Amino acid sequence: MLELIPWTSLFGGILLGVSAVLLMLVNGKTAGISGIVNGIIIPRTKDWAWRVLFVVGMVIGGGVAVAYGHFQAPDLTTTPVITIVAAGALVGLGTKIGNGCTSGHGICGIGRLSPRSIIATCIFMAVAALTVYLRLHV
Structure with missing residues (x-):
């Protein structure tokens, strides 16, 4: 079992928050990783x-x-x-269906008090908890 190190988690959270704020200030863009990667794979503009x-x-x-x-x-x-390919494909499908990923909804969306992002993040977290429970106990 991994040890919980709250200072490391706090520092990581601070880095995520700072990077999201900087991207918004510098580029006016939301730091949603699925959207960023999607813009590389399917470039719609010249901002790749x-x-x-x-x-x-x-x-x-x-x-x-x-x-x-x-x-x-x-x-x-x-x-x-x-298994790795299927997991990646399911994550990609989930971010498409959910119209974003945990970083876009959970960090940036909640920070903007977006109701859609708050609901999406609650669903992400509930499914994650259920997945861990099923993986460990079933």
Whole structure:
């Protein structure tokens, strides 16, 4: 079982909040990862460069956190590739159906007091809790 380290979680939350505010101030954009990635995959405007830089920064930041921050990346060596692909596809489908992801609704939407985002985040969290319960107890 992983130890709960509230200071690390608090620092991570602060970084997420600061990055969301900075993106809104600098670009006027919401830091919803599904929307950012969607804008890379299906470019509708010529603003894809900042999207690519944002995603590259997240990947590099995650790598630095694992390499130097004493964080452990999940071990997926025993997980079948089809399971990983199916999980990714389901997440993509869910963000399309939910019209956004946890970062867009949970961080930015709630910060803007969006009723749709508050409801979506409550649903995300309820489904996550149910999934953990079923995974561990059934």
